[in-house]
Amino acid sequence: MRVQIKLFSVLRDYVSDYDPEKGVAADLPVGATVSDVLSHLGIPMSKVPVVICNGRILQAGDTIQPDSTLNIFQPVAGG
Amino acid sequence: MRFIRINMNNQEISVEPVPSQYLGLGGRGLISLYIHDHVAPTCDPLGPDNTLLFAPGLLGGTQLINTSRIAVGAKSPLTGTIKESNAGGIFGDAAGRLGITAIIIEGQAHQDQFWLLKVDVDGEARLVPANEYKGMRTYALVETLFESYGSHNAIMCIGPAGEQMLHAASIQSTDTKGRPCRAAGRGGLGAVMGSKGLKAIVLDSGGRATDAIADPEAFEKAAKDFARAVRSNPFSGDVLPKFGTAGLVAPVNSMGGFPSYNATKGVFEGWEKISGEHMAELMAKRGGKTGQQGCSKCVIQCSNEFVDARGKYVTSSLEYETIWSMGGMIGIDDLDTIARLDFLCDDLGIDTMSTGVGMAVAMDAGHKSFGDGQAAIDMVEEIAKGTELGRVLGNGPEAVGRYFHHSRVPVVKGQSISGYDPRAMQGNAVTYATSPMGADHTAGNVVAEYVTGKLDPLKTKGQVAASRHHQIIMVVVDSIGLCILASHVLSTPEGGQAFIKAINAKLGGTLELTSLTELGIRILKAERAFNRKAGFTKKDDRLPRFFYEEPLPPHNTVVQISGEDMDKTFEF
Numbered sequence: 126m127r128v129q130i131k132l133f134s135v136l137r138d139y140v141s142d143y144d145p146e147k148g149v150a151a152d153l154p155v156g157a158t159v160s161d162v163l164s165h166l167g168i169p170m171s172k173v174p175v176v177i178c179n180g181r182i183l184q185a186g187d188t189i190q191p192d193s194t195l196n197i198f199q200p201v202a203g204g
Numbered sequence: 205m206r207f208i209r210i211n212m213n214n215q216e217i218s219v220e221p222v223p224s225q226y227l228g229l230g231g232r233g234l235i236s237l238y239i240h241d242h243v244a245p246t247c248d249p250l251g252p253d254n255t256l257l258f259a260p261g262l263l264g265g266t267q268l269i270n271t272s273r274i275a276v277g278a279k280s281p282l283t284g285t286i287k288e289s290n291a292g293g294i295f296g297d298a299a300g301r302l303g304i305t306a307i308i309i310e311g312q313a314h315q316d317q318f319w320l321l322k323v324d325v326d327g328e329a330r331l332v333p334a335n336e337y338k339g340m341r342t343y344a345l346v347e348t349l350f351e352s353y354g355s356h357n358a359i360m361c362i363g364p365a366g367e368q369m370l371h372a373a374s375i376q377s378t379d380t381k382g383r384p385c386r387a388a389g390r391g392g393l394g395a396v397m398g399s400k401g402l403k404a405i406v407l408d409s410g411g412r413a414t415d416a417i418a419d420p421e422a423f424e425k426a427a428k429d430f431a432r433a434v435r436s437n438p439f440s441g442d443v444l445p446k447f448g449t450a451g452l453v454a455p456v457n458s459m460g461g462f463p464s465y466n467a468t469k470g471v472f473e474g475w476e477k478i479s480g481e482h483m484a485e486l487m488a489k490r491g492g493k494t495g496q497q498g499c500s501k502c503v504i505q506c507s508n509e510f511v512d513a514r515g516k517y518v519t520s521s522l523e524y525e526t527i528w529s530m531g532g533m534i535g536i537d538d539l540d541t542i543a544r545l546d547f548l549c550d551d552l553g554i555d556t557m558s559t560g561v562g563m564a565v566a567m568d569a570g571h572k573s574f575g576d577g578q579a580a581i582d583m584v585e586e587i588a589k590g591t592e593l594g595r596v597l598g599n600g601p602e603a604v605g606r607y608f609h610h611s612r613v614p615v616v617k618g619q620s621i622s623g624y625d626p627r628a629m630q631g632n633a634v635t636y637a638t639s640p641m642g643a644d645h646t647a648g649n650v651v652a653e654y655v656t657g658k659l660d661p662l663k664t665k666g667q668v669a670a671s672r673h674h675q676i677i678m679v680v681v682d683s684i685g686l687c688i689l690a691s692h693v694l695s696t697p698e699g700g701q702a703f704i705k706a707i708n709a710k711l712g713g714t715l716e717l718t719s720l721t722e723l724g725i726r727i728l729k730a731e732r733a734f735n736r737k738a739g740f741t742k743k744d745d746r747l748p749r750f751f752y753e754e755p756l757p758p759h760n761t762v763v764q765i766s767g768e769d770m771d772k773t774f775e776f
Contacts (some may be wrong), residue, residue: 128213133454135442145481151616173438180460180471180628180758181655199438200377200656201451203624203649203674204691 126155126191128162134199134201139168153189162195173200205415208329208645210321212400213252213311214215215331222305228711228713230262232288233683233727234276234306239286241731245737249281249392250369250399252312258299258360258405259307261685265300265414267424268706269431270690272297272500274360274377275682279392282371282558282600283618286734287391288682290646291360293377293429294409296685297500298358302327303413313401318367322353325408334403338366341551341588342376342384343478345404350382350464353406355468359384361404365589366394370598371618375551376381379498379507385520386498389555390619390644418712424708429702431503433693438491444506444689445495447480449524452623454479454645455655460758461628463621470628474537478527483508483539491515497532503739504689510543519547525645528623529560534567537575548584552744552773554598557645559584561564561569561620562597562604569608616643617740624651626763627756628663634671635761638745638773640731646688648675664764672773676724683723725776732774740772 131148132140140149151165159176168174176183177196189195225241226234233256245655247253256278263271266648268599274296280287299307320334337345342363349359358378365373373394376384415421424723434440456462457475464472476482477702483493490511494748498507498521507521524545530536530545548557563580567571572579578625586594601620605613614621616636622645626633631650636643651669653662659670681691684707693699704717 133479134438134451135446137481145476146486172442175455175657176454177458180458182459182654184657196454197653198455198458199443200652200653201443201455202439202652203646203688 126153127151128153129194130162130166131194131196133196136168136172136174136199139166155191157189158185159183159187159189160188166187168197172194174198175200206302207306207308208304208323209308209310210331211311212309212313212319212402215319217329217331219327219329226305228262229683230264230292230305231259231273231275231683231685232277232679232743233723234259235275235288235313236286236731238284238306239277239279240734240748244281245279245734247279248415249279249284250395254279254396256309256393256396256400257306260296260300260306262683263706264296264685266417266710267501267505268427268502269434270687271685272502273477273682273685273687274299274388276375276388276393278393278396280393283370284390284738285617285640285642285740286640286731287393289388289390289393289681291377291386291388292373292499292687293358293379293386294357294500295360295377295407298411299411300685301349301414302407302412303411303415307405309400309402312399318401318403318433320403321405323407325410326412327411337403338367339368342553342772343551344377344727346382349404349406355382356409357411358407359404360388361553362394363551365552365554365598366398368590368595368598369395369398369468369499370554370587371395371597371603372555372562372598372600373557374553376553380500383520385550387550387555391641394553397618417710419709423706424704426702430699430706433696433699433702434690435503436691437657437696439692440504440690445506447484448506448508448521448526449689450480450483450522452480452524453527454481456623459654459661461629461661462528462532462638463614463623463625465535465574466533466564467625467756468754470625471758472532475532476540477537478531478539487511496521502687506686510539512540516606517549518543522546523625526556529557530580533560533564534580536577536580538577541577545580545584548581551585552588554587554664557622558620559587559597559602560732561614562601564612565601565604565610566597568609568612569610571608613748615643615746616747619643624649625756626750626751627761628759629654630661630664630763630765631661631667631670633747633751633765634667634739634770634773635675637747638671639675639769640728640735647678650674654694662759662761664769667765668769668773675728676721679724679727680720683727728774740766745770
C-alpha cells in the first residue's frame with residue numbers, strides 16, 4: 126500500500142534530497158505499523174519521532190491505513 | 205542580595221536587605237508574594253498605589269544555564285489580576301550579578317516628568333531625568349542609551365505604547381546583541397511602567413556580586429548535568445536550535461489546534477509557508493540566521509535573525525506565538541509581513557499576541573479583510589500615532605471587540621489565548637480559564653502531554669490534573685529564572701535531579717523536588733487570594749461562550765471541561 130509522509134525538524138535529514146513540498150512516498154505491506162514506517166525511513170527512536178495522521182497522534186503499534194498521509198515530528202513542549 | 209526600592213513620587217531610592225520572609229525566593233514567587241502582601245488588590249493599576257517589580261530568578265546570575273529570565277510583576281491594567289510577565293535577553297543575568305533580588309518601583313512621578321533608572325557596576329542606583337527620550341521607539345532609544353552609558357549594559361524600556369499607557373503595552377528587554385527584541389509582553393506592564401514615569405532601566409552588565417554559593421563544587425557538577433540533559437533532549441537539542449519556537453507551527457497545525465481566522469479554524473491552509481522549517485530554509489538562502497544565542501548563558505540557542513530578500517535585518521527573534529497571532533490568526537501566510545509586524549511591535553513596545561488577536565477580532569468584525577498584510581501593518585502604525593483605532597487596538601482584544609460590537613473575542617480575564625486552541629487541547633482550556641494570569645501561553649501549557657501520547661487532547665480525562673501540574677511547575681520555573689524551553693527536562697530523572705541538586709548546592713539545603721511543588725502551590729494560592737480580593741470569582745475561571753458552542757474544524761469539538769471540573773484545578 127502507498128503511504129505519503131511529510132517529515133519535520135531534523136527528521137528530514139534521514140531522507141536524501143527530501144522535497145518539503147511533496148514529502149516522500151512509501152510502499153509498505155498492508156497492516157504495516159507506525160514502527161514499520163519509521164524503520165523503513167531509517168529514523169532512529171533516539172530522535173523520538175511523533176507520528177500524526179488525520180490530526181491524531183499515533184502509537185508505535187498502530188496500523189497505518191492505505192493512502193494515509195503521515196506527518197512525523199520530534200516532540201515539542203510549550204514555549 | 206538586596207531590594208532596590210524607588211519612590212517615584214519624590215525620586216527617593218533606598219537599598220535594603222531582603223526581609224527574612226522573602227529569603228530563598230526569586231522571580232515570580234518573590235514578586236507574587238510581595239504584591240499579595242503589599243499592594244491593595246483594588247488599586248488602580250495605572251495609579252500611584254500599584255507597585256511594579258523586576259526580579260531575576262533565585263538562580264539568576266549563577267553559572268546555571270538558561271537561568272537569565274527576568275520576572276516583571278504588578279497588578280495588570282489589562283486583566284485587573286495579579287500579573288507576572290517574563291522576558292529573556294541579558295537583564296535577568298545582569299540583575300543577578302549585581303546582587304539585586306528585586307527592583308521595586310512605587311508611587312508615580314509628576315505627570316510630565318520621565319525618568320531613567322541607572323544601576324552601576326558597584327550596585328549604586330540613581331534616577332536620571334529622561335524627558336529627552338519621550339516618544340522614542342525602543343530601537344532608537346537603546347541605541348541612544350548605549351551611546352550615553354556604554355554598550356556593557358542591559359536595558360529594559362518602554363516605547364510609545366507604554367508612554368500612552370495602553371493596556372497591552374510591553375516592556376522590551378535587550379538581547380545579547382543589544383537589540384530590544386525580547387519582551388515582557390503580556391498584561392500591559394509597559395503601561396504600568398509608563399504610568400510611573402519610568403522610561404528605561406539600565407543595568408551595568410559587569411556585576412560580580414551574586415550571593416555566595418554554599419557548595420560551589422556540587423553546584424558546578426549539577427549545572428553540567430543539567431546542561432547535558434537539556435542538550436540531549438530532542439526538543440531543546442534538535443528542534444529549538446535548528447528551528448526555534450517556530451518549530452511548533454507544524455505539529456500544532458497537524459494536531460488541528462492552530463487557532464486561525466480569529467479562532468474559527470484549527471488548521472491554517474498556509475501553515476507550511478510560516479513553519480519553522482520553511483523559515484530556516486528561507487534564512488539560509490538569504491543570509492539570515494537561526495540557532496542564535498539571544499539570552500545569557502543559554503545552551504539551546506533558539507533565536508533567529510530574520511532578514512528580507514536583500515539580506516537586510518528585519519527582526520529578532522521571530523517566535524511561535526507571534527507567527528501564530530500575526531499569521532494564522534489574521535490569515536497571513538507570508539513570513540516577511542509577519543516579521544515586519546514583529547519588529548513594529550517590539551519597536552513600539554506592545555505585545556505581539558494581544559495586538560494580533562485584536563486585529564483578528566477587528567477583521568472578523570469586518571473592519572479589514574483577513575490576510576491583508578498592509579492593513580495589519582497600517583493598524584499597528586496607528587498605535588504609534590495614537591489614533592482612536594490605535595488606542596483601541598493597543599488596549600487589547602476586549603477593547604476591540606467592544607468598539608466593533610463583536611462577540612467572538614478569545615480572551616480570559618481580558619488576556620488573549622495563545623497559539624493552542626482550547627477546543628483541540630482540552631488541558632490548555634483548563635489553563636486558559638483558571639490561571640491567575642488570565643489566558644496564557646506559558647502558565648501551564650499541556651501540549652507536551654499530547655505529543656508524547658500521555659493524554660488525548662480531545663478528551664476530558666486527565667486534563668485538569670495536567671493543567672494543575674504544569675501550572676505548579678511553571679511557577680517554580682518562573683521563580684528560579686529558568687527558561688521554559690529548558691524546563692521540560694525537569695520531568696526527566698536526570699534533569700529533575702540535576703535541577704534540585706543545583707538549588708541545594710546554591711542554598712545549602714536538602715530540598716526534594718516535592719518541596720518545589722509546595723512552593724508552587726503556595727505562590728498560586730497567594731495569586732488567587734489577590735485576585736479574589738480584587739473581585740474575581742469562579743465565574744471568571746471560564747472561557748468565552750463561543751469556545752463551548754462553536755465546534756472547531758477539523759476535529760469539530762468544543763471545550764468539554766465542565767465548570768465544576770475547572771473549579772477543581774486548585775484543589776491541591
